[in-house]
Amino acid sequence: MAAIFSSPTCVEVIEAIQDYLPALYFAFSRGRTELLAEELGREWDFLTSGEKRSVRWMIQEAEENNPGLFGPRRQNLRRLLLQGIGYHHAGLSPLLKDLVEKLYESRLIYVLFCTETFAVGVNFPAASTVFDACRKWDGQEFRPLLNREFFQMAGRAGRRGYDPVGRVFVRIDERFPEQTGFYREDEVEPVRGRLTISPNTVLSLLHWKTDAEIRCLLEKNLSVYQSNKESRQLRQEVHRLEEKAAELARCFCPDRGQPCCELYRVKLRKELNQLKKSKHRNRADSKLRRQEIQILLQKGRKKCRYKVCLDAAKKVRRLEERIHLLHKRLKQLEKHSRDYVRDFENVWGLLEKLGYVQGRELLPRGKFALYVHVQEILVTELVFSGILLESPPVEVAAILAGVDYQPGRDEQVIPPPFSLERVEELRRFLFQSGVPEHFCLWSPLPAALAAAWYEGATFDQLLGMTNLQEGDIFSILRREIDLLRQIERAAGEDRVLAGLARELRRRLDRDEVAVVGV
Amino acid sequence: MANKKETGVRGKRRPRRRRSKFVLPAAPLQLDPFQEEAIAALLDGYTVLVAAPTGTGKTLIAEKLLEHILAGGKGAVYTSPIKALSNQKYRDFGQLFGPERVGLITGDLSINERAPLLVMTTEIFRNWCFASPGELEHTSHVIFDEMHYLDDPERGTAWEESIIFAPPHMKILGLSATVPNIQEIASWMAEVRGDVVKVIEERCRAVPLEISWIAPGGDILDEEEARMEIAERQEIRRWRRHYWNDMMAAGREEFDF
Known part of the structure; x- marks a missing residue:
């Protein structure tokens, strides 16, 4: 219809592809999936009355076990599900995600608006997949989807046994037509090694592995393997090019570089021309040089087939440029493959300075950090500085929730009724001692949520304290439970600390936050 | 157009064609x-x-x-x-x-x-x-x-x-x-x-993929058409920007008078 000035909508997309349902409609923000679902829901209803009955029945069944399933925030989803429309993203509570997945598997959802996570792992095939956009936020910037990412999602189209082909639709955005993606499966990106050296890796290596094994990790990891392989190829290429250059140079005669050689004369003529045009042409040294050149040029040219030499010289120059580039890349690679040994020694040095190790021997701090796998330095210091044991348990729950938490834009939680200054102070001290920030990530943001949950608040009360979504709160608390298990293990003989960790975990692992139905 | 607008329970649009009921495909007995x-x-x-x-x-x-x-x-x-x-x-x-x-x-x-x-x-x-x-x-x-x-x-x-x-x-x-x-x-x-x-x-997909593009307005395009469509839209945008710049310039001139 009046497409020219309308903002592009999913309604017209779905109208165009209505013969290819069910569809997975990939969008790259949570808000966008909800917005699109709402938009479609205003105009479309996909279910027959029989199907609606099934949906209602499945919802009822799910709600019987969990009365607050849709909570205050997801009533719109219930309405949409009854029209055969759904949305699915990491902000939903796991139980609700489960329900949406079950409905989808029962073929009661015809259009599911979802984020990338729906395409990882569990296979939910569809008749078609739609891409709302071809760019995603990767934590730092909006960037185009990789071929690999595109096909991971696109590949959900096409159900074995029903669809002759899987249809993939990429929406052209009227406002940003140039951002439309074109993807090829034979251009999928290669896998690169991504090893990084964390304090825990260094401690684990020092404690459990031999020198030979340590060397194996540092010198034979995938990244080094790949750059060594590239270096080898580059060196071969350099060798080949050098041989070629030598071959070409064979046509040069002993007179090369003499005034009678045309190669040299070409060079001289060029220089002469430049000197004539230069703005310094009236300076004494310029005049002198010009005379010199003219004298040289007056000596006659040797009679030879100089064109062969000119040609060869040009080719040699080009080869030399290429060789130069290859050498540059080789140097880069060489530097890179040394990085792991350097990284390892840097972290080792830091751990020595902080009193975690002495040579290869682990000290008490090191032995503790050995069993901690997130922000191991910060967590260990929280224990050894006494902060965890001296603070009331509710504050400990609050502090640990913030470990490794990186708040997103405009996330808000009411502040907790106590001060977290000691943690901030500890972090400042660690920064001063040379601990890099990424080994010390912590945020006060989730503190109040964990404290309230520890003290027995309901999940709806937590939702009232923040604009974070159900799924976020769930994962903050699950991650804390994970961390508490690590601390309990690391505490070893320290009964008091282990007891504290266990008690905290017991109080956090309940109701909506407990994992059920596994 | 008419059958597209066929109205449903709450006066909302319904899919044009109901697909026949799905049958579960038998699991492939033969291994690939x-x-x-x-x-x-x-x-x-x-x-x-x-x-x-x-x-x-x-x-x-x-x-x-x-x-x-x-x-x-x-x-x-x-x-x-x-x-x-x-x-x-x-x-x-x-x-x-x-x-x-x-x-x-x-x-x-x-x-x-x-x-x-x-x-x-x-x-x-x-x-x-x-x-x-x-x-x-x-x-x-x-x-x-x-x-x-x-x-x-x-x-x-x-x-x-x-x-x-x-x-x-x-x-x-x-x-x-x-x-x-x-x-x-x-x-x-x-x-x-x-x-x-x-x-x-294994390079072959069990079900091959067919990629299409959807233009604003809902036309389904193949790759070539999509590239043309995009080029055209960019052209329009450039033209519009030009047009606006001219208008603005004209406006300013008028204003200067």
């Missing part, structure tokens, strides 16, 4: 050649990498291997990149092999840790390789699902350390989406583990 090949290599005791598009039946290879391992009284570890997937696999394997033979270990949860078949996150497996390789003495295989996570900037390390430090007696089955350098990864694994690594690649 690449599945046969992979299973044969695994039973011969090789470390195997399988690269195939989603939905082609990589899981079936893993299931056949697990069946064999459990029947032989050995143990196996199955790792997956995300918790939701681990939970799902735990349920699936429980149904397939009996819940008493399957355990689940993630950072925040562990169930039936002594079971011969353990589903875990790759991070947990990595920790075991360091701290308690003894626990893996009777475990003959580790299966890495979605092994292309090696390339994940944040989590790839766990896969890499697992591959390098998995006890030497263990064989690996790596399941990966299509990656162009699977052969390179195999040679690296062969070097670092001192083991023979077989690569099995």
